Amino acid sequence: MTLWLWILVACAVGFLTKLLGYLVPRRWLTNPRVARVAGTLTIGLLASLTVANTVATGQELVLDARIGALAAAAVALWLRAPFLVVVVVGAAAAAGLRLLGWS
DSSP states (O other), rough: OOOOHHHHHHHHHHHHHHHHTTSSSSSHHOOOHHHHHHHHHHHHHHHHHHHHHHHTTEEOOOSHHHHHHHHHHHHHTTTTTHHHHHHHHHHHHHHHHHHHOOO
16 A cells, blocks of 8 residues: 555544544534543543653653753642643753753
């Protein structure tokens, strides 16, 4: 199969997935249990993606400046800083740790 065929297949799968979302019965969407599960899955997925991108490089686990940046950003979030401040704090922490040689 060529690359363009795979791209078209991926587009079709994405379109059909979105179409299936419109076909879900309304009573499922108004069910409190479904809303709770959907919210929990979203949080879990974002947390797992954050951790995976923080401690993994390719096929190996690493402890580098990204850990410190994530910790600094988490503290800024805990202190209820605005989003832009959280991003700047995380970036500054990563830059500072890399400047100190913890790459």
